[in-house]
Every structure is written in C-alpha cells, then in structure tokens.
Amino acid sequence: MNKLPNFNELKNILDSNRISTGESVRTLHSHDESFHAPVLPDVVVWPHTTEEVSRLVHWAYEKKIPVTAWGAGTSLEGNPIPVNGGMVIDFNEMNQVLAVRPEDFQVDVQAGVIYKDLNKKLSNIGLFFPPDPGAAATIGGMIGNNASGIRTVKYGATKDYILQMVVVLPDGEVIKLGNRARKSSAGYNLLSLFIGSEGTLGIVTEATLRLAGLPANFMAVRATFPEVNNATDTVHQIMRSGLSPSALEFLDANVVRVLNYDRQLSLEEKPTLLMEFHGYSEHGLKEEMSFVAEICRENGTITLDQGLGQTERSRLWEIRHQTVESIKRYHPGLELLIMDVAVPLSHYSEMVVFAKNEVSALNAYIFGHAGDGNIHVAIMDDPLDKKKWKAVEEANRKIVLRALALEGTCTGEHGVGIGKCCFLPDEHGSSLALMQRIKNFLDPDNLFNPGKFFRM
Numbered sequence: 279m280n281k282l283p284n285f286n287e288l289k290n291i292l293d294s295n296r297i298s299t300g301e302s303v304r305t306l307h308s309h310d311e312s313f314h315a316p317v318l319p320d321v322v323v324w325p326h327t328t329e330e331v332s333r334l335v336h337w338a339y340e341k342k343i344p345v346t347a348w349g350a351g352t353s354l355e356g357n358p359i360p361v362n363g364g365m366v367i368d369f370n371e372m373n374q375v376l377a378v379r380p381e382d383f384q385v386d387v388q389a390g391v392i393y394k395d396l397n398k399k400l401s402n403i404g405l406f407f408p409p410d411p412g413a414a415a416t417i418g419g420m421i422g423n424n425a426s427g428i429r430t431v432k433y434g435a436t437k438d439y440i441l442q443m444v445v446v447l448p449d450g451e452v453i454k455l456g457n458r459a460r461k462s463s464a465g466y467n468l469l470s471l472f473i474g475s476e477g478t479l480g481i482v483t484e485a486t487l488r489l490a491g492l493p494a495n496f497m498a499v500r501a502t503f504p505e506v507n508n509a510t511d512t513v514h515q516i517m518r519s520g521l522s523p524s525a526l527e528f529l530d531a532n533v534v535r536v537l538n539y540d541r542q543l544s545l546e547e548k549p550t551l552l553m554e555f556h557g558y559s560e561h562g563l564k565e566e567m568s569f570v571a572e573i574c575r576e577n578g579t580i581t582l583d584q585g586l587g588q589t590e591r592s593r594l595w596e597i598r599h600q601t602v603e604s605i606k607r608y609h610p611g612l613e614l615l616i617m618d619v620a621v622p623l624s625h626y627s628e629m630v631v632f633a634k635n636e637v638s639a640l641n642a643y644i645f646g647h648a649g650d651g652n653i654h655v656a657i658m659d660d661p662l663d664k665k666k667w668k669a670v671e672e673a674n675r676k677i678v679l680r681a682l683a684l685e686g687t688c689t690g691e692h693g694v695g696i697g698k699c700c701f702l703p704d705e706h707g708s709s710l711a712l713m714q715r716i717k718n719f720l721d722p723d724n725l726f727n728p729g730k731f732f733r734m
C-alpha cells in the first residue's frame with residue numbers, strides 16, 4: 279500500500295471505540311505464537327455482525343487494502359500475520375452462541391466464540407464440540423486452519439463438524455454454504471473449499487457446528503517403553519486391533535525430561551504413550567484396558583499406569599497439557615519452531631526415528647498425535663543466530679521432505695501460513711496451479727490474507 283487511506287471513514291461502519299490505529303493494538307496483532315517475524319497492520323477493527331464485516335470488507339475492497347481475519351492469534355506458522363499490513367478484522371467481539379439445538383446435536387455460533395467456552399456451556403446438556411487444538415482458539419481460527427488435536431483420532435478434525443457457514447467474500451458479498459442435514463450430496467462441497475483456507479478466500483462470520491454426545495465413562499493409560507520403536511509399534515498395533523482410542527499421544531524422553539523439570543514430576547524419562555478410551559460401562563472399559571495392557575506388554579512396556587473415571591483421567595493427562603509452554607519455559611530467550619508433519623500410520627515409526635536422528639544436535643522435542651500419524655518436532659533456538667537457525671531450518675526441510683516422500687503432508691493441523699508455503703509445490707504438484715486459479719477467481723486483487731499459500 280503506497281498511501282494510507284483515511285481510516286476515519288470506518289466510523290461510518292463501526293463506533294470509533296471498535297477501530298484502532300494505536301501502536302500497542304497493532305503490535306498485538308502483528309504476530310502469532312510462532313517465530314515468524316511480526317508485521318504491523320495499519321488498522322484493527324472489531325465488528326459485531328456479519329453485516330458490519332461485509333461493509334468493512336467492501337470498504338477495503340474499494341480501496342484495495344489487504345484484509346486479514348484474526349481469531350485468537352494462536353497459530354504456529356504465521357497464519358494470521360498481516361504481511362502486507364492493511365486491516366485486521368478481530369473476531370473477539372463476535373462471540374455469541376446464536377442457537378443451541380440439542381435435539382439435532384447442533385449449535386450456531388459467531389466466528390469469535392472460543393471453543394473451550396463453548397464446550398463449558400454445552401456440558402450442561404451432555405454435548406460437546408470435539409476438535410481441540412489445546413490453545414484458546416476461536417471457531418473462526420479453527421475453521422481457518424482446519425484445526426484438530428488430541429481427540430481427532432476418534433472424532434475427526436474441524437472439517438468434520440461444520441455443517442453450515444456464513445462467509446464474506448473479498449468484495450464484501452455474503453454467502454451461505456451448506457445446510458443443517460447430517461449428510462448431503464448436493465453439488466460441489468464448497469464448505470471444504472473454505473475450511474482450511476486460512477482466510478485467503480473468504481471470512482467466516484457464523485457457523486453451524488455438529489456436536490457429539492459427552493462420553494459416559496473414561497479410561498486413561500500411560501505406558502513407557504525402552505525405545506522409540508517399541509512405543510510407535512504399539513501405536514500401530516492398537517490402531518489395528520479394533521480398539522478405538524479417543525487419544526493416542528506419543529512423547530519422546532526429552533519431552534518427559536522437560537515436563538519433570540517444569541512441573542516437578544518424577545516420571546520415567548523414556549518414550550511414552552498416553553491413551554484415552556471412551557465407553558459406556560466400566561465393565562467394557564476394563565476389558566479394553568486388559569487388551570491394551572497386553573499389547574503394551576508384548577512391546578516391552580516398562581511402566582503401565584492405568585485408571586478408570588474422570589479423576590484418574592485428569593491425573594494421567596495432567597502431564598500432556600501445556601507441553602509446548604513447558605518446553606518454552608525450559609529455554610528462556612529462545613524461539614519455537616514447531617513442525618507438524620503427518621504420515622500414513624504404517625510409516626509412523628520410521629518417520630519418528632528419522633526426525634529424531636535429524637535433530638539430535640538441536641534443542642529438540644518430539645511428540646504428537648500418534649494415532650493420526652501426526653508428529654510435532656519442537657525446536658528451540660535463536661532465529662537471529664544465523665548459523666544456528668540455518669541448522670534448524672535445514673532439519674525442518676529434511677523432515678518435511680521425508681514426510682512427503684512417505685506420501686504424507688507438510689502440515690497435519692497447523693496450516694500453511696508463512697512457514698509451509700515453500701513446501702506446497704512439492705506436496706501438491708500441478709494441483710497447486712488449480713488452487714492458485716481458485717484464489718485468483720475469488721480474490722483477483724489478492725486482498726485476503728496475502729502472502730500465504732502462494733508466493734505472489
């Protein structure tokens with residue numbers, strides 16, 4: 279943008295207290311939770327309704343100003359960083375639950391609702407929205423990144439829970455996608471086009487979400503193993519056995535070491551699996567428990583800590599929550615690069631061992647949603663130390679290329695943002711050109727979250 283427009287004109291659309299060009303507000307909206315360099319937007323706005331979003335977007339469209347949607351800014355790949363400046367639309371104040379329909383297992387929300395707050399409300403009626411990225415993410419941001427999380431192995435990702443959306447297109451036009459039926463074969467699946475598009479094609483203002491019934495009972499298991507392979511082979515066998523874990527997480531010994539230090543625990547510093555199973559009766563879960571224990575023992579488990587019920591579940595999961603924060607606290611002053619590759623399950627063991635070798639000389643921690651074949655490699659280092667950071671980037675590159683060679687993906691859940699753009703040609707080949715054509719068609723001026731996906 280050469281010359282800044284007159285932001286006072288925005289007062290025709292919003293009250294002045296919902297428009298800011300202040301330095302501190304712009305700084306807050308210049309970065310996400312990643313190491314990627316911050317970029318200041320020129321103005322931040324807080325709409326309350328779809329109509330306001332539409333008018334803001336139309337105003338920006340006429341002036342050719344970039345527009346980036348902002349949920350909670352918890353992305354890990356620079357996804358909401360407004361790299362060309364312009365307007366950031368913050369959904370913080372569009373946080374209303376519009377309608378709850380327990381009889382249909384559905385809820386209508388505005389895009390700024392935090393999924394954890396939603397789940398607290400829904401617990402009264404025995405329902406929940408299963409995708410769980412851990413951080414205090416908004417529904418709009420989760421749709422933007424097609425987020426998933428610990429429970430995805432059983433319940434699926436955000437894309438599996440969106441029935442309907444209201445979307446504002448780059449010229450300000452408002453469209454409604456989908457319907458409230460549980461299934462539909464009516465035409466192109468436009469919902470899927472917009473989900474995971476990181477605000478590059480349209481901005482979601484409202485969504486109808488599918489809900490699941492809260493499980494009646496829980497079983498949790500923590501198992502440690504002598505070597506990484508013992509743990510990752512167990513993952514594969516559990517998934518093949520007909521069991522249906524609702525979480526199946528891997529932590530390498532380095533992660534457990536940091537958790538012990540940060541949380542004053544005394545867990546065995548060995549490759550570890552954390553598992554959860556949902557069921558109706560204690561009897562059924564106990565049977566599953568003995569089957570899981572048998573598989574773990576066959577793979578040489580050292581410790582097997584199991585429990586039934588909510589309290590036991592909380593005790594065993596305590597360690598997994600806030601893993602990323604514990605890693606960050608262990609390396610004050612350093613930045614986090616977190617990889618997010620995913621591979622077919624048969625290659626999970628190979629991928630973890632490969633990644634472990636590649637990062638052996640770095641401050642690196644491997645964990646992930648093993649049941650989905652999703653691996654997080656968290657590396658802590660200083661991006662300003664060119665030599666060291668080059669080694670971090672090289673490890674990142676090799677691990678991603680290995681995942682692609684194994685027919686996997688450069689990102690299982692964090693999205694493309696800035697960090698994964700360079701891998702899209704390798705991952706998608708000629709279909710990337712089709713994505714570019716779709717982008718050009720919907721957003722010919724490249725105004726919506728520019729600088730993401732494509733090198734323009």
Ligand SMILES: Cc1cc2nc3c(=O)[nH]c(=O)nc-3n(C[C@H](O)[C@H](O)[C@H](O)COP(=O)(O)OP(=O)(O)OC[C@H]3O[C@@H](n4cnc5c(N)ncnc54)[C@H](O)[C@@H]3O)c2cc1C
Binds near residue numbers: 352418421476481
């Ligand atoms: C500690 C930690 C743990 C995490 N664990 C996980 C995990 O297990 N699984 C996982 O999937 N993610 C995880 N994440 C990443 C992050 O929380 C998710 O990607 C989340 O969905 C981002 O939501 P947000 O509201 O913060 O969105 P933002 O970061 O604000 O935005 C995300 C993207 O969506 C776009 N966007 C925002 N709102 C809208 C809208 N209304 N319409 C269209 N586009 C929009 C933005 O422009 C951006 O491109 C983790 C992050 C942290 C910090």
